[in-house]
Amino acid sequence: MCYLVWEFRRTLGRLLSFCGFKCLDCSRRMGCVYGKCCGRYPESADGESFKGPGRFSLTKKHALTERLSERVPVPAYDYHLEYSVLSQRGYYPDSPDKLNQDSFCVRTKLQGDPNVHFFGVFDGHGQFGTQCSNFVKERLVEELSNNPVLLEDPLKAYNSAFEVTNTELHNSEIDDSMSGTTAICVLFVGDTIVAANVGDSRAVIAVKEDNKIVAQDLSCDQTPFRKDECERVKECGARVLSVDQVEGLKDPDIQSWGDEETEGGDPPRIWVQNGMYPGTAFTRSVGDSVAEKIGVVAVPEVSTVKLNSNHLFLVIASDGIFEFLSSQAVVNMVSECSDPRDACDVVAGEAYKLWLEHENRTDDITIIIIHIKDLDQFVSADGSSKSGSRLEKMKSGSEPSEISRIGGSEAFRSMRSNFSDLPAGQQTDRSPVIIYPSPTHPSEPAKGNG
Numbered sequence: 138m139c140y141l142v143w144e145f146r147r148t149l150g151r152l153l154s155f156c157g158f159k160c161l162d163c164s165r166r167m168g169c170v171y172g173k174c175c176g177r178y179p180e181s182a183d184g185e186s187f188k189g190p191g192r193f194s195l196t197k198k199h200a201l202t203e204r205l206s207e208r209v210p211v212p213a214y215d216y217h218l219e220y221s222v223l224s225q226r227g228y229y230p231d232s233p234d235k236l237n238q239d240s241f242c243v244r245t246k247l248q249g250d251p252n253v254h255f256f257g258v259f260d261g262h263g264q265f266g267t268q269c270s271n272f273v274k275e276r277l278v279e280e281l282s283n284n285p286v287l288l289e290d291p292l293k294a295y296n297s298a299f300e301v302t303n304t305e306l307h308n309s310e311i312d313d314s315m316s317g318t319t320a321i322c323v324l325f326v327g328d329t330i331v332a333a334n335v336g337d338s339r340a341v342i343a344v345k346e347d348n349k350i351v352a353q354d355l356s357c358d359q360t361p362f363r364k365d366e367c368e369r370v371k372e373c374g375a376r377v378l379s380v381d382q383v384e385g386l387k388d389p390d391i392q393s394w395g396d397e398e399t400e401g402g403d404p405p406r407i408w409v410q411n412g413m414y415p416g417t418a419f420t421r422s423v424g425d426s427v428a429e430k431i432g433v434v435a436v437p438e439v440s441t442v443k444l445n446s447n448h449l450f451l452v453i454a455s456d457g458i459f460e461f462l463s464s465q466a467v468v469n470m471v472s473e474c475s476d477p478r479d480a481c482d483v484v485a486g487e488a489y490k491l492w493l494e495h496e497n498r499t500d501d502i503t504i505i506i507i508h509i510k511d512l513d514q515f516v517s518a519d520g521s522s523k524s525g526s527r528l529e530k531m532k533s534g535s536e537p538s539e540i541s542r543i544g545g546s547e548a549f550r551s552m553r554s555n556f557s558d559l560p561a562g563q564q565t566d567r568s569p570v571i572i573y574p575s576p577t578h579p580s581e582p583a584k585g586n587g
Contacts, residue, residue: 203237206478209245213252214328216512220256221477223485224503227457228493238266238318239455239503242274247282247324254325255281258503260338260455262422263316269424270318272311276302277320277423291324292439295333303423303435315415317424320437321356321453328444328512330451332356333437337419338455341464343472345447352468355440355451359421361405362394366420373432376408383413407433444512450477451507457500458484461491477506 206221226237238261247253255278261270280298281287287294299320306313319336332340334356344351361367361377371377379394381387381403394405404418407428415428422428423435442448452458452467459467467484474480485502492499 204478204481205243207243209254211252211254211325211327214512217510218254218325218507219477219510220505220507221481222503222505223481225485225489225501227499227501228489229498231498236267237501238262238270239457239501240270240274241503241505242278243505244278244282248287250288252325252327253288255322256453256505256507257320257322258338258453258455258505259318259320260336260457260501260503261316261318263425265311265313265316266318268311269306269313269316272306272309273302273318273320273423276305277322281324288326291326291331295322295324295331295437295439299333299335299423299435299437306424307426313424314427315425317422317428319419319422319455323355323451323453330355330442330444331439332441333439334359335421335423335435335437339453339459339464341452341468342442343449343451343468345449350449350468350472352464354464355442357438359438360419361407363420367405370407370420370432374410375431376410377405378408379403379405383408407431444509446513448509448512450509452484452504453507454504455500455502457492457502458488458504460488460500461495462488471506477508480506
């Protein structure tokens with residue numbers, strides 16, 4: 138029996154390798170089965186350059202770390218942002234020439250408005266993950282910048298930008314049939330932030346509550362661990378199975394995988410009905426035209442926060458940070474550092490260390506830390522407060538869609554992060570959450586070039 142299992146694993150591994158997938162044993166914690174630490178990679182993505190203020194592109198193939206640190210004012214509300222970015226290539230002993238598939242974008246003064254600033258992190262995956270993440274980081278912010286309703290209706294602008302960018306990636310020269318990228322974006326519009334998420338990267342805001350600093354997630358990881366996302370992709374024709382279930386080591390009829398904290402080593406993945414692909418551990422992404430046909434869509438979940446003086450800083454990062462660290466643990470570390478540059482080093486260093494304690498390699502790591510400075514309670518001319526701490530999901534159209542017709546408690550109970558890192562006796566309640574449907578999307582997604 139052991140021999141038969143071994144022979145099955147070897148045959149399956151050869152098949153996946155032939156298709157350009159990564160090996161199963163080193164894929165369990167990565168977002169997709171086909172390209173986070175093994176497999177074939179493009180020779181180079183050099184040639185990108187620094188273009189204008191507030192934009193940064195990776196330029197060195199073998200650079201371990203890229204950094205950016207600046208201060209940006211928001212003059213209409215008399216506060217400013219101090220931010221730092223760190224992007225570090227993962228440690229891949231079997232692929233020493235592998236590129237950093239993460240990318241990031243910081244664009245200040247969108248549409249020439251000094252009060253509108255964009256921050257985004259993009260975590261590529263697959264054979265052409267680097268090209269996908271770089272394509273999306275450039276096109277998404279351009280679509281937002283050129284959208285005339287951005288300031289009036291940022292939700293509508295986000296939805297349009299993701300839809301257009303996803304279609305353009307499908308129609309580009311990049312083969313995104315089995316490659317793509319996650320995207321976590323935060324837009325500052327005056328004293329409001331609007332976060333949009335596709336995939337399993339994350340945005341977190343730190344809130345001062347009495348004598349403690351509490352992490353509040355602005356995004357909810359989109360993985361099959363979420364009941365609503367799992368059911369959605371099944372309705373689109375996907376099978377949801379862990380690697381052990383695919384290999385016959387566990388009963389495939391048991392559709393329960395625990396939670397992401399305890400079962401992250403062999404997560405449930407998305408598969409076509411009669412094939413051993415694509416094997417994504419996330420349920421939404423930009424690109425991935427094959428997986429799109431079974432429900433892995435590029436429709437963002439969007440949230441807003443009205444800022445006040447209790448909001449201290451934001452963390453926007455790829456899952457290389459959050460694989461072994463909860464949101465609260467990250468916020469605790471950042472709160473110990475007065476300089477966001479030091480905070481980036483501390484958090485990335487801890488994430489890197491934890492990866493090597495659990496695995497023989499690390500994921501790529503990208504993190505943006507944004508300190509919110511000098512934001513006092515803004516009061517309008519009639520004496521009413523214009524700031525608040527309510528976290529809400531924005532409306533996205535009058536007709537609810539099956540894609541995310543869920544209640545607030547259901548969605549946020551499924552989040553991977555928790556408050557277990559708080560000192561004893563210091564439990565806290567989240568700000569009220571209202572979740573509205575995502576925009577309606579076609580039942581037959583646009584076909585890619587793969």
